[in-house]
Amino acid sequence: MIVKVLGPGCRNCHTLVTRTREALAALGEDAEIIEVSDIGEIAGYGLMKTPGLVVDDELVLGGKVPTVRQLTELLRGR
Structure with a gap:
């Protein structure tokens, strides 16, 4: 599983990264977490407001x- 956190590196972005790591650990999932701050790449996902979460290339x-x-429920079974 590849997880991307989209955003400019703000406090909310860092919080989302931390919480996503905790949710993945609770699920026993081994995933790569990538922080994406490039505006062009973020826009490519159609994200209008950050932060955003992409799992296996799906926003x-x-x-x-x-x-x-909530993140644990969102990530369960992906």
Whole structure:
């Protein structure tokens, strides 16, 4: 699984990275997490508001920072 966190590197972006790591650990998933700050690449996903979360090249979340529990549910079975 490849997970990308899209955003300019703001506090919310860093929080999303941390919570995503915690959710993946809770699921026992081994995933690569990539932080993407390139505006062109972010726009390529159609994201209008950061931060965003991309799982295996599919935008699954944008514009908010969910809880670890919400992220666990979102990532389960992917």
